[in-house]
Amino acid sequence: MPDPLSLARMRVNRTVPVPLDVTALAALRGAADFAGRQVIDLAGHDGIRVLMLGWPDDFDQGGVFGQESWSARQAPPSVLLTLAACIRCCWPSPEESPYPGEPAPEERIMAALERFTHADRDSGAPRRGARPAWKSALRFLRACGFLAPDEGNSQVRLGPEIAAWSEADIRQLRDRYGDLPGAVGDA
Protein backbone atom coordinates (compact mmCIF):
# COMPACT_ATOMS: atom_id res chain seq x y z
CA MET A 1 0.00 0.00 0.00
CA PRO A 2 1.69 3.28 -1.08
CA ASP A 3 2.37 5.72 1.73
CA PRO A 4 1.97 9.28 0.36
CA LEU A 5 2.38 10.86 3.81
CA SER A 6 5.86 9.40 4.24
CA LEU A 7 6.66 10.50 0.71
CA ALA A 8 5.59 14.05 1.56
CA ARG A 9 7.70 13.92 4.73
CA MET A 10 10.71 12.83 2.70
CA ARG A 11 10.16 15.68 0.24
CA VAL A 12 10.02 18.23 3.02
CA ASN A 13 13.02 16.91 4.98
CA ARG A 14 14.98 16.02 1.83
CA THR A 15 16.29 12.86 3.49
CA VAL A 16 14.70 10.44 5.96
CA PRO A 17 16.21 7.56 7.92
CA VAL A 18 15.68 4.15 6.41
CA PRO A 19 12.51 2.68 7.98
CA LEU A 20 13.19 -0.33 10.13
CA ASP A 21 9.89 -1.87 9.10
CA VAL A 22 10.16 -3.61 5.74
CA THR A 23 6.50 -2.93 5.04
CA ALA A 24 6.97 0.79 5.61
CA LEU A 25 9.96 0.81 3.27
CA ALA A 26 7.94 -0.99 0.60
CA ALA A 27 5.10 1.49 1.05
CA LEU A 28 7.51 4.37 0.64
CA ARG A 29 8.98 2.91 -2.52
CA GLY A 30 5.46 2.26 -3.80
CA ALA A 31 4.44 5.87 -3.22
CA ALA A 32 7.58 7.12 -4.95
CA ASP A 33 7.00 4.82 -7.87
CA PHE A 34 3.39 5.96 -8.12
CA ALA A 35 4.64 9.55 -8.29
CA GLY A 36 7.11 8.71 -11.05
CA ARG A 37 10.09 9.10 -8.75
CA GLN A 38 12.54 6.70 -7.19
CA VAL A 39 13.95 6.27 -3.71
CA ILE A 40 17.73 6.59 -3.47
CA ASP A 41 19.48 4.78 -0.66
CA LEU A 42 22.69 6.53 0.34
CA ALA A 43 25.19 6.61 3.19
CA GLY A 44 25.55 10.00 4.83
CA HIS A 45 28.65 11.70 6.19
CA ASP A 46 28.26 9.92 9.50
CA GLY A 47 27.86 6.57 7.80
CA ILE A 48 24.13 6.31 8.57
CA ARG A 49 21.99 5.23 5.67
CA VAL A 50 19.26 7.61 4.65
CA LEU A 51 16.72 7.74 1.86
CA MET A 52 16.03 10.58 -0.50
CA LEU A 53 13.76 11.15 -3.45
CA GLY A 54 15.31 11.13 -6.89
CA TRP A 55 14.34 10.95 -10.52
CA PRO A 56 14.59 7.76 -12.56
CA ASP A 57 17.91 7.36 -14.39
CA ASP A 58 16.29 7.65 -17.81
CA PHE A 59 14.56 10.90 -16.91
CA ASP A 60 16.23 13.95 -18.41
CA GLN A 61 15.63 16.40 -15.62
CA GLY A 62 17.63 19.17 -17.22
CA GLY A 63 15.82 18.73 -20.53
CA VAL A 64 12.38 18.81 -18.93
CA PHE A 65 12.81 21.46 -16.23
CA GLY A 66 15.90 23.33 -17.19
CA GLN A 67 14.83 25.00 -20.40
CA GLU A 68 12.34 27.58 -19.21
CA SER A 69 13.00 29.93 -16.35
CA TRP A 70 9.46 29.50 -15.04
CA SER A 71 9.70 25.74 -14.69
CA ALA A 72 12.71 25.58 -12.42
CA ARG A 73 15.14 27.82 -10.63
CA GLN A 74 18.14 28.62 -12.80
CA ALA A 75 21.53 28.79 -11.13
CA PRO A 76 23.70 31.83 -11.91
CA PRO A 77 27.33 31.25 -12.97
CA SER A 78 28.69 32.22 -9.55
CA VAL A 79 26.70 29.39 -7.97
CA LEU A 80 27.79 26.88 -10.59
CA LEU A 81 31.45 27.81 -10.26
CA THR A 82 31.23 27.65 -6.47
CA LEU A 83 29.67 24.20 -6.66
CA ALA A 84 32.37 23.07 -9.07
CA ALA A 85 35.04 24.22 -6.61
CA CYS A 86 33.26 22.48 -3.72
CA ILE A 87 33.08 19.24 -5.66
CA ARG A 88 36.77 19.39 -6.50
CA CYS A 89 37.84 20.23 -2.95
CA CYS A 90 35.53 17.69 -1.27
CA TRP A 91 36.22 14.88 -3.76
CA PRO A 92 39.82 13.87 -3.19
CA SER A 93 39.94 10.97 -5.60
CA PRO A 94 38.04 10.70 -8.86
CA GLU A 95 38.30 6.94 -8.59
CA GLU A 96 35.80 7.02 -5.75
CA SER A 97 32.21 8.24 -5.58
CA PRO A 98 31.96 12.00 -4.99
CA TYR A 99 29.37 11.55 -2.25
CA PRO A 100 29.80 11.81 0.68
CA GLY A 101 33.39 12.88 0.01
CA GLU A 102 35.39 14.72 2.63
CA PRO A 103 34.82 18.02 4.41
CA ALA A 104 36.81 20.96 3.08
CA PRO A 105 37.40 24.31 4.76
CA GLU A 106 35.48 27.22 3.28
CA GLU A 107 38.76 29.08 2.96
CA ARG A 108 40.05 26.40 0.63
CA ILE A 109 36.97 26.78 -1.57
CA MET A 110 37.54 30.52 -1.69
CA ALA A 111 41.19 30.02 -2.59
CA ALA A 112 40.26 27.61 -5.37
CA LEU A 113 37.82 30.11 -6.83
CA GLU A 114 40.32 32.96 -6.62
CA ARG A 115 42.90 30.82 -8.32
CA PHE A 116 40.46 29.78 -11.01
CA THR A 117 39.29 33.30 -11.74
CA HIS A 118 42.82 34.72 -11.49
CA ALA A 119 41.60 37.16 -8.86
CA ASP A 120 45.09 37.17 -7.35
CA ARG A 121 46.92 37.42 -10.65
CA ASP A 122 47.81 41.09 -10.71
CA SER A 123 48.56 42.08 -7.13
CA GLY A 124 49.92 38.81 -5.87
CA ALA A 125 47.48 38.97 -2.93
CA PRO A 126 43.91 37.62 -3.21
CA ARG A 127 41.31 40.24 -4.03
CA ARG A 128 38.30 39.88 -1.77
CA GLY A 129 35.73 41.52 -4.05
CA ALA A 130 34.07 38.31 -5.23
CA ARG A 131 34.05 36.56 -1.87
CA PRO A 132 30.62 37.81 -0.75
CA ALA A 133 29.07 36.38 -3.93
CA TRP A 134 30.78 33.04 -3.36
CA LYS A 135 29.73 32.98 0.31
CA SER A 136 26.18 33.71 -0.81
CA ALA A 137 26.45 30.87 -3.32
CA LEU A 138 27.49 28.52 -0.50
CA ARG A 139 24.35 29.44 1.44
CA PHE A 140 22.22 28.96 -1.66
CA LEU A 141 23.75 25.56 -2.39
CA ARG A 142 23.21 24.49 1.22
CA ALA A 143 19.54 25.50 1.00
CA CYS A 144 19.09 23.55 -2.22
CA GLY A 145 20.72 20.39 -0.87
CA PHE A 146 23.80 20.39 -3.07
CA LEU A 147 25.84 21.06 0.06
CA ALA A 148 25.18 19.71 3.52
CA PRO A 149 23.75 22.15 6.11
CA ASP A 150 26.21 24.48 7.79
CA GLU A 151 27.35 23.17 11.17
CA GLY A 152 29.02 26.42 12.15
CA ASN A 153 32.57 25.12 11.75
CA SER A 154 33.30 26.76 8.37
CA GLN A 155 33.50 23.37 6.73
CA VAL A 156 31.90 22.50 3.41
CA ARG A 157 30.47 19.05 2.77
CA LEU A 158 28.68 17.81 -0.30
CA GLY A 159 24.90 17.41 -0.01
CA PRO A 160 22.55 14.61 -0.93
CA GLU A 161 21.57 16.21 -4.25
CA ILE A 162 25.04 15.27 -5.47
CA ALA A 163 24.26 11.66 -4.62
CA ALA A 164 21.11 11.92 -6.73
CA TRP A 165 23.11 12.58 -9.89
CA SER A 166 23.09 9.77 -12.39
CA GLU A 167 26.11 7.66 -13.23
CA ALA A 168 26.39 9.53 -16.54
CA ASP A 169 26.70 12.82 -14.65
CA ILE A 170 29.34 11.41 -12.34
CA ARG A 171 31.28 10.00 -15.31
CA GLN A 172 31.32 13.41 -16.93
CA LEU A 173 32.73 14.97 -13.77
CA ARG A 174 35.24 12.17 -13.40
CA ASP A 175 36.45 12.53 -16.99
CA ARG A 176 37.06 16.25 -16.53
CA TYR A 177 38.13 16.16 -12.93
CA GLY A 178 41.28 18.12 -13.73
CA ASP A 179 39.25 21.00 -15.16
CA LEU A 180 37.36 21.62 -11.91
CA PRO A 181 38.59 24.63 -9.93
CA GLY A 182 41.00 23.45 -7.26
CA ALA A 183 43.26 25.11 -4.74
CA VAL A 184 47.03 25.02 -4.76
CA GLY A 185 48.16 21.55 -3.82
CA ASP A 186 45.13 19.76 -5.25
CA ALA A 187 46.24 16.90 -7.38
Next chain:
Amino acid sequence: MDHRADLLLTPEAPDRYRETLTAFVAPVANEADAVAKDPVVLQVAEAIYEAFGDIGVDGGLTRSQLAAACRESVPAETFESRFDLFVSMGLLRRNVEKSHQMRYVLNPVSVAALLVYARLREVGGVEEIMALLDRTKQELMSGEITEETLIERLTRARRGLSIYAGHLQHLVRARSWDELVAERTQHRSADALLTEAKELVVAVSSRFPDLVGLGARVVNEALRYSAAVNDFCDRLLEQASARRDFSMLMPEQYLSAALNCGVDELAVPFARTVFDPPGMVLTAEQLMATVEEYRPRPVRRRPPRPPDLPAGSDPVEEVRRRARAERERIAALAELHLQGGNEAELTSRIRGAGWRGAARIVTDALAAHANPDVPVEAELSEALIVDAVGPVSHVTPMTLRRVPHRGAAADVSMREDANA
Protein backbone atom coordinates in the same frame (compact mmCIF):
# COMPACT_ATOMS: atom_id res chain seq x y z
CA MET B 1 -10.36 41.67 9.82
CA ASP B 2 -14.01 40.72 10.08
CA HIS B 3 -15.27 39.32 6.79
CA ARG B 4 -18.56 37.97 8.11
CA ALA B 5 -20.74 40.40 6.18
CA ASP B 6 -18.73 39.87 3.00
CA LEU B 7 -19.19 36.14 3.27
CA LEU B 8 -22.85 36.67 2.43
CA LEU B 9 -22.37 38.78 -0.67
CA THR B 10 -21.52 36.35 -3.43
CA PRO B 11 -24.36 35.81 -5.96
CA GLU B 12 -25.95 32.42 -5.99
CA ALA B 13 -26.39 29.95 -8.85
CA PRO B 14 -29.38 30.09 -11.27
CA ASP B 15 -30.73 26.68 -10.14
CA ARG B 16 -30.91 27.97 -6.62
CA TYR B 17 -33.01 30.92 -7.79
CA ARG B 18 -35.58 28.64 -9.40
CA GLU B 19 -35.89 26.71 -6.14
CA THR B 20 -36.49 30.01 -4.39
CA LEU B 21 -39.22 30.96 -6.87
CA THR B 22 -40.89 27.57 -6.53
CA ALA B 23 -41.00 27.92 -2.76
CA PHE B 24 -42.25 31.48 -3.17
CA VAL B 25 -45.30 30.58 -5.30
CA ALA B 26 -46.01 27.34 -3.44
CA PRO B 27 -48.66 28.93 -1.18
CA VAL B 28 -50.85 29.73 -4.22
CA ALA B 29 -49.71 27.03 -6.65
CA ASN B 30 -52.19 24.65 -8.26
CA GLU B 31 -49.62 22.06 -9.22
CA ALA B 32 -46.06 21.22 -8.27
CA ASP B 33 -44.64 22.52 -11.54
CA ALA B 34 -46.29 25.92 -11.24
CA VAL B 35 -42.96 27.60 -11.93
CA ALA B 36 -41.65 27.18 -15.47
CA LYS B 37 -38.43 25.21 -15.70
CA ASP B 38 -36.88 27.41 -18.35
CA PRO B 39 -35.42 30.55 -16.74
CA VAL B 40 -35.93 32.43 -20.02
CA VAL B 41 -39.66 32.87 -19.28
CA LEU B 42 -38.85 35.36 -16.57
CA GLN B 43 -36.58 37.14 -19.03
CA VAL B 44 -39.59 37.58 -21.36
CA ALA B 45 -41.51 39.33 -18.60
CA GLU B 46 -38.45 41.41 -17.76
CA ALA B 47 -38.07 42.35 -21.44
CA ILE B 48 -41.72 43.46 -21.60
CA TYR B 49 -41.22 45.45 -18.42
CA GLU B 50 -38.17 47.16 -19.91
CA ALA B 51 -40.03 47.86 -23.17
CA PHE B 52 -42.88 49.64 -21.43
CA GLY B 53 -40.46 51.44 -19.15
CA ASP B 54 -38.17 52.66 -21.91
CA ILE B 55 -40.61 53.43 -24.74
CA GLY B 56 -43.36 54.82 -22.53
CA VAL B 57 -45.92 55.47 -25.32
CA ASP B 58 -49.28 56.76 -24.19
CA GLY B 59 -52.05 54.36 -25.04
CA GLY B 60 -49.92 51.21 -24.75
CA LEU B 61 -47.97 49.09 -27.24
CA THR B 62 -49.13 46.76 -29.96
CA ARG B 63 -48.10 43.13 -30.02
CA SER B 64 -45.73 43.75 -32.90
CA GLN B 65 -44.14 46.72 -31.12
CA LEU B 66 -43.57 44.61 -28.04
CA ALA B 67 -42.13 41.77 -30.11
CA ALA B 68 -39.73 44.16 -31.82
CA ALA B 69 -38.68 45.68 -28.50
CA CYS B 70 -38.04 42.25 -26.96
CA ARG B 71 -36.23 40.79 -29.95
CA GLU B 72 -32.78 41.62 -28.66
CA SER B 73 -33.43 40.16 -25.21
CA VAL B 74 -35.34 36.93 -25.89
CA PRO B 75 -35.98 34.66 -28.91
CA ALA B 76 -39.04 35.57 -30.98
CA GLU B 77 -40.66 32.15 -30.59
CA THR B 78 -40.30 32.35 -26.81
CA PHE B 79 -41.96 35.75 -26.81
CA GLU B 80 -44.85 34.43 -28.92
CA SER B 81 -45.34 31.42 -26.68
CA ARG B 82 -45.54 33.59 -23.55
CA PHE B 83 -47.54 36.50 -24.92
CA ASP B 84 -50.98 34.82 -24.92
CA LEU B 85 -50.32 33.43 -21.42
CA PHE B 86 -49.43 36.88 -20.14
CA VAL B 87 -52.64 38.28 -21.67
CA SER B 88 -54.82 35.51 -20.26
CA MET B 89 -53.30 35.85 -16.76
CA GLY B 90 -53.55 39.63 -16.76
CA LEU B 91 -49.87 40.62 -16.90
CA LEU B 92 -50.78 42.37 -20.16
CA ARG B 93 -54.15 44.02 -20.48
CA ARG B 94 -55.90 45.71 -23.37
CA ASN B 95 -55.75 49.43 -23.00
CA VAL B 96 -59.42 49.75 -23.86
CA GLU B 97 -61.86 46.84 -23.62
CA LYS B 98 -62.96 46.92 -27.24
CA SER B 99 -62.70 44.10 -29.71
CA HIS B 100 -60.81 46.16 -32.26
CA GLN B 101 -58.42 47.61 -29.66
CA MET B 102 -55.01 45.91 -30.08
CA ARG B 103 -52.83 47.97 -27.75
CA TYR B 104 -51.66 46.55 -24.42
CA VAL B 105 -50.47 47.98 -21.12
CA LEU B 106 -48.50 46.31 -18.30
CA ASN B 107 -50.46 45.45 -15.15
CA PRO B 108 -48.97 47.41 -12.17
CA VAL B 109 -49.43 44.34 -9.97
CA SER B 110 -47.11 42.44 -12.28
CA VAL B 111 -44.61 45.29 -12.04
CA ALA B 112 -44.62 44.81 -8.27
CA ALA B 113 -44.23 41.05 -8.75
CA LEU B 114 -41.19 41.54 -10.95
CA LEU B 115 -39.66 43.79 -8.32
CA VAL B 116 -40.31 41.15 -5.69
CA TYR B 117 -38.70 38.48 -7.85
CA ALA B 118 -35.66 40.68 -8.20
CA ARG B 119 -35.52 41.13 -4.42
CA LEU B 120 -35.84 37.38 -3.98
CA ARG B 121 -32.83 36.92 -6.21
CA GLU B 122 -30.81 39.31 -4.11
CA VAL B 123 -31.82 39.03 -0.47
CA GLY B 124 -34.53 36.44 0.16
CA GLY B 125 -37.58 36.59 2.39
CA VAL B 126 -35.98 38.04 5.50
CA GLU B 127 -36.10 41.41 3.80
CA GLU B 128 -39.91 41.07 3.63
CA ILE B 129 -40.08 40.65 7.38
CA MET B 130 -37.95 43.72 7.81
CA ALA B 131 -40.23 45.62 5.41
CA LEU B 132 -43.22 44.42 7.43
CA LEU B 133 -41.66 45.68 10.66
CA ASP B 134 -40.76 49.00 9.05
CA ARG B 135 -44.19 49.50 7.57
CA THR B 136 -45.83 48.65 10.91
CA LYS B 137 -43.59 51.12 12.72
CA GLN B 138 -44.44 53.91 10.27
CA GLU B 139 -48.17 53.26 10.58
CA LEU B 140 -47.83 53.09 14.36
CA MET B 141 -46.05 56.42 14.46
CA SER B 142 -48.70 58.04 12.27
CA GLY B 143 -51.55 56.46 14.24
CA GLU B 144 -53.00 54.62 11.28
CA ILE B 145 -52.85 51.10 12.67
CA THR B 146 -55.37 49.37 14.91
CA GLU B 147 -54.43 47.15 17.84
CA GLU B 148 -55.83 44.07 16.07
CA THR B 149 -53.74 44.74 12.99
CA LEU B 150 -50.67 45.39 15.14
CA ILE B 151 -51.14 42.08 16.98
CA GLU B 152 -51.58 40.28 13.70
CA ARG B 153 -48.38 41.79 12.20
CA LEU B 154 -46.23 41.28 15.28
CA THR B 155 -47.37 37.68 15.43
CA ARG B 156 -46.61 37.22 11.74
CA ALA B 157 -43.14 38.74 12.12
CA ARG B 158 -42.38 36.59 15.20
CA ARG B 159 -43.43 33.42 13.42
CA GLY B 160 -41.40 34.31 10.34
CA LEU B 161 -38.29 35.05 12.39
CA SER B 162 -38.75 31.81 14.31
CA ILE B 163 -38.95 29.87 11.07
CA TYR B 164 -35.82 31.52 9.64
CA ALA B 165 -33.83 31.05 12.85
CA GLY B 166 -34.78 27.37 12.98
CA HIS B 167 -33.94 27.00 9.31
CA LEU B 168 -30.47 28.48 9.81
CA GLN B 169 -29.77 26.38 12.90
CA HIS B 170 -30.74 23.28 10.98
CA LEU B 171 -28.39 24.29 8.14
CA VAL B 172 -25.50 24.86 10.51
CA ARG B 173 -26.03 21.58 12.34
CA ALA B 174 -27.05 19.16 9.64
CA ARG B 175 -26.56 20.36 6.09
CA SER B 176 -23.58 20.24 3.79
CA TRP B 177 -21.07 22.99 3.07
CA ASP B 178 -22.44 23.46 -0.44
CA GLU B 179 -25.95 24.11 0.88
CA LEU B 180 -24.59 26.70 3.28
CA VAL B 181 -22.79 28.44 0.46
CA ALA B 182 -25.99 28.45 -1.61
CA GLU B 183 -27.98 29.93 1.28
CA ARG B 184 -25.54 32.60 2.30
CA THR B 185 -27.03 35.46 0.25
CA GLN B 186 -30.37 35.17 2.05
CA HIS B 187 -29.33 36.44 5.47
CA ARG B 188 -27.42 39.68 5.13
CA SER B 189 -29.70 41.90 7.23
CA ALA B 190 -29.63 40.25 10.65
CA ASP B 191 -28.27 43.27 12.49
CA ALA B 192 -30.57 45.72 10.72
CA LEU B 193 -33.53 43.46 11.37
CA LEU B 194 -32.74 43.28 15.07
CA THR B 195 -32.50 47.06 15.23
CA GLU B 196 -35.81 47.38 13.42
CA ALA B 197 -37.50 45.00 15.83
CA LYS B 198 -36.20 46.86 18.88
CA GLU B 199 -37.35 50.22 17.53
CA LEU B 200 -40.79 48.80 16.78
CA VAL B 201 -41.13 47.38 20.29
CA VAL B 202 -40.21 50.75 21.77
CA ALA B 203 -42.87 52.38 19.61
CA VAL B 204 -45.43 49.69 20.57
CA SER B 205 -44.75 50.11 24.30
CA SER B 206 -45.56 53.82 24.14
CA ARG B 207 -48.84 53.41 22.23
CA PHE B 208 -50.05 49.95 23.31
CA PRO B 209 -48.47 49.08 26.68
CA ASP B 210 -50.49 45.87 26.84
CA LEU B 211 -48.62 44.54 23.81
CA VAL B 212 -45.13 44.89 25.32
CA GLY B 213 -44.99 41.16 25.99
CA LEU B 214 -45.82 40.37 22.39
CA GLY B 215 -43.16 42.86 21.22
CA ALA B 216 -40.59 41.31 23.54
CA ARG B 217 -41.25 37.92 21.97
CA VAL B 218 -40.60 39.46 18.56
CA VAL B 219 -37.30 40.86 19.82
CA ASN B 220 -36.40 37.48 21.32
CA GLU B 221 -37.01 35.79 18.01
CA ALA B 222 -34.98 38.49 16.26
CA LEU B 223 -32.13 37.83 18.72
CA ARG B 224 -32.42 34.12 18.10
CA TYR B 225 -32.31 34.74 14.35
CA SER B 226 -29.28 37.01 14.73
CA ALA B 227 -27.49 34.37 16.81
CA ALA B 228 -28.32 31.77 14.15
CA VAL B 229 -26.79 34.01 11.47
CA ASN B 230 -23.64 34.33 13.59
CA ASP B 231 -23.41 30.56 13.92
CA PHE B 232 -23.97 30.29 10.19
CA CYS B 233 -21.11 32.71 9.49
CA ASP B 234 -18.87 30.91 11.97
CA ARG B 235 -19.32 27.66 10.14
CA LEU B 236 -18.73 29.33 6.78
CA LEU B 237 -15.51 30.86 8.09
CA GLU B 238 -14.42 27.64 9.71
CA GLN B 239 -15.00 25.64 6.55
CA ALA B 240 -13.48 28.28 4.32
CA SER B 241 -10.36 28.38 6.50
CA ALA B 242 -10.07 24.62 6.66
CA ARG B 243 -10.49 24.27 2.90
CA ARG B 244 -8.48 27.41 2.12
CA ASP B 245 -11.38 28.34 -0.12
CA PHE B 246 -10.33 31.79 -1.19
CA SER B 247 -13.35 32.02 -3.49
CA MET B 248 -15.17 33.22 -0.38
CA LEU B 249 -13.18 36.43 -0.57
CA MET B 250 -13.92 39.29 -2.92
CA PRO B 251 -11.16 40.76 -5.13
CA GLU B 252 -11.32 43.98 -3.12
CA GLN B 253 -10.63 42.00 0.02
CA TYR B 254 -7.48 40.54 -1.53
CA LEU B 255 -6.30 44.03 -2.35
CA SER B 256 -7.20 45.31 1.11
CA ALA B 257 -5.34 42.43 2.74
CA ALA B 258 -2.27 42.98 0.57
CA LEU B 259 -2.17 46.67 1.42
CA ASN B 260 -3.04 46.64 5.09
CA CYS B 261 -2.09 43.28 6.61
CA GLY B 262 1.26 42.41 8.11
CA VAL B 263 3.41 39.49 7.07
CA ASP B 264 2.26 37.41 10.01
CA GLU B 265 -1.40 37.95 9.18
CA LEU B 266 -0.85 37.09 5.52
CA ALA B 267 1.03 33.94 6.55
CA VAL B 268 -1.88 32.62 8.61
CA PRO B 269 -3.66 30.84 5.69
CA PHE B 270 -0.43 28.94 4.97
CA ALA B 271 0.44 28.09 8.55
CA ARG B 272 -0.40 24.44 7.92
CA THR B 273 0.74 24.28 4.32
CA VAL B 274 3.62 21.95 3.51
CA PHE B 275 6.18 23.21 1.02
CA ASP B 276 8.93 21.44 -0.82
CA PRO B 277 12.37 22.66 0.22
CA PRO B 278 14.01 24.93 -2.35
CA GLY B 279 15.38 23.02 -5.30
CA MET B 280 17.39 23.65 -8.39
CA VAL B 281 17.68 21.69 -11.60
CA LEU B 282 21.37 21.25 -12.21
CA THR B 283 23.26 18.66 -14.22
CA ALA B 284 26.94 17.89 -14.45
CA GLU B 285 26.82 18.99 -18.07
CA GLN B 286 25.67 22.48 -17.08
CA LEU B 287 28.35 22.58 -14.41
CA MET B 288 31.16 21.69 -16.79
CA ALA B 289 29.83 24.01 -19.48
CA THR B 290 30.04 26.91 -17.03
CA VAL B 291 33.53 25.89 -15.94
CA GLU B 292 34.58 25.80 -19.57
CA GLU B 293 33.00 29.16 -20.28
CA TYR B 294 34.63 30.93 -17.36
CA ARG B 295 37.98 29.17 -17.54
CA PRO B 296 40.68 31.86 -17.67
CA ARG B 297 42.30 32.11 -21.05
CA PRO B 298 46.07 31.43 -21.20
CA VAL B 299 48.11 34.59 -20.80
CA ARG B 300 49.74 35.81 -24.03
CA ARG B 301 53.45 36.33 -23.49
CA ARG B 302 55.79 38.37 -25.71
CA PRO B 303 58.51 36.22 -27.21
CA PRO B 304 61.95 36.91 -25.68
CA ARG B 305 64.19 39.39 -27.39
CA PRO B 306 66.87 37.76 -29.54
CA PRO B 307 70.40 37.84 -28.12
CA ASP B 308 72.69 40.60 -29.29
CA LEU B 309 74.51 39.88 -32.52
CA PRO B 310 78.09 38.69 -32.08
CA ALA B 311 80.84 41.00 -33.21
CA GLY B 312 82.08 40.32 -36.74
CA SER B 313 80.78 40.58 -40.26
CA ASP B 314 77.29 41.95 -40.86
CA PRO B 315 75.14 39.20 -42.47
CA VAL B 316 73.09 41.74 -44.40
CA GLU B 317 76.21 43.28 -45.77
CA GLU B 318 77.44 39.77 -46.52
CA VAL B 319 74.28 39.13 -48.58
CA ARG B 320 74.77 42.34 -50.44
CA ARG B 321 78.39 41.48 -51.05
CA ARG B 322 77.45 38.06 -52.45
CA ALA B 323 74.84 39.66 -54.71
CA ARG B 324 77.41 42.16 -55.95
CA ALA B 325 79.95 39.43 -56.60
CA GLU B 326 77.38 37.41 -58.51
CA ARG B 327 76.49 40.41 -60.65
CA GLU B 328 80.16 41.07 -61.37
CA ARG B 329 80.61 37.41 -62.28
CA ILE B 330 77.79 37.31 -64.81
CA ALA B 331 78.79 40.72 -66.17
CA ALA B 332 82.33 39.40 -66.70
CA LEU B 333 80.98 36.30 -68.47
CA ALA B 334 78.80 38.46 -70.69
CA GLU B 335 81.79 40.66 -71.51
CA LEU B 336 83.76 37.52 -72.24
CA HIS B 337 81.10 36.43 -74.75
CA LEU B 338 80.94 39.89 -76.34
CA GLN B 339 84.74 40.26 -76.64
CA GLY B 340 84.41 44.03 -76.60
CA GLY B 341 81.75 44.07 -79.32
CA ASN B 342 78.11 44.97 -79.10
CA GLU B 343 76.66 41.62 -80.06
CA ALA B 344 77.67 37.96 -79.85
CA GLU B 345 76.11 34.83 -81.30
CA LEU B 346 76.11 32.17 -78.61
CA THR B 347 74.53 29.30 -80.61
CA SER B 348 77.78 27.73 -81.82
CA ARG B 349 79.30 27.93 -78.36
CA ILE B 350 76.28 26.27 -76.87
CA ARG B 351 76.34 23.46 -79.45
CA GLY B 352 79.99 22.75 -78.75
CA ALA B 353 79.97 22.96 -74.98
CA GLY B 354 78.10 19.74 -74.23
CA TRP B 355 74.92 19.56 -72.19
CA ARG B 356 76.47 20.73 -68.91
CA GLY B 357 78.40 23.60 -70.53
CA ALA B 358 75.38 24.56 -72.68
CA ALA B 359 73.20 24.81 -69.62
CA ARG B 360 75.74 27.03 -67.85
CA ILE B 361 76.09 29.40 -70.88
CA VAL B 362 72.31 29.71 -71.29
CA THR B 363 71.61 30.30 -67.58
CA ASP B 364 74.41 32.84 -67.26
CA ALA B 365 73.13 34.71 -70.32
CA LEU B 366 69.56 34.69 -69.02
CA ALA B 367 70.78 35.78 -65.52
CA ALA B 368 72.66 38.68 -67.15
CA HIS B 369 69.52 39.57 -69.09
CA ALA B 370 67.42 39.49 -65.93
CA ASN B 371 69.83 41.62 -63.93
CA PRO B 372 69.13 45.30 -64.63
CA ASP B 373 72.59 46.29 -63.51
CA VAL B 374 74.21 44.24 -66.28
CA PRO B 375 73.94 46.16 -69.58
CA VAL B 376 73.23 43.18 -71.84
CA GLU B 377 70.21 41.39 -73.15
CA ALA B 378 69.72 37.86 -74.42
CA GLU B 379 67.48 37.06 -77.37
CA LEU B 380 66.19 33.56 -78.05
CA SER B 381 65.12 32.58 -81.53
CA GLU B 382 61.96 30.66 -82.24
CA ALA B 383 63.93 28.17 -84.36
CA LEU B 384 65.18 24.84 -83.16
CA ILE B 385 68.40 23.25 -84.35
CA VAL B 386 68.46 19.48 -84.16
CA ASP B 387 71.84 17.79 -84.36
CA ALA B 388 71.58 14.06 -83.87
CA VAL B 389 75.34 13.49 -83.73
CA GLY B 390 76.54 16.67 -81.96
CA PRO B 391 77.26 17.11 -78.22
CA VAL B 392 73.97 18.94 -77.86
CA SER B 393 71.17 17.46 -79.93
CA HIS B 394 68.61 20.30 -79.59
CA VAL B 395 69.57 23.96 -79.49
CA THR B 396 67.57 27.18 -79.74
CA PRO B 397 69.73 29.90 -81.31
CA MET B 398 70.69 32.61 -78.79
CA THR B 399 72.17 36.09 -79.25
CA LEU B 400 73.74 38.25 -76.55
CA ARG B 401 73.59 41.98 -77.17
CA ARG B 402 74.99 44.98 -75.31
CA VAL B 403 72.50 47.68 -74.33
CA PRO B 404 73.31 51.18 -73.06
CA HIS B 405 71.10 51.67 -69.93
CA ARG B 406 69.04 48.62 -69.09
CA GLY B 407 68.51 49.59 -65.44
CA ALA B 408 66.04 52.46 -66.10
CA ALA B 409 64.26 50.52 -68.84
CA ALA B 410 63.84 47.47 -66.60
CA ASP B 411 62.35 49.66 -63.85
CA VAL B 412 59.77 51.09 -66.27
CA SER B 413 58.96 47.61 -67.56
CA MET B 414 58.48 46.20 -64.06
CA ARG B 415 56.24 49.13 -63.06
CA GLU B 416 54.08 48.56 -66.13
CA ASP B 417 53.85 44.85 -65.32
CA ALA B 418 52.76 45.69 -61.78
CA ASN B 419 50.11 48.11 -63.02
CA ALA B 420 48.84 45.53 -65.48
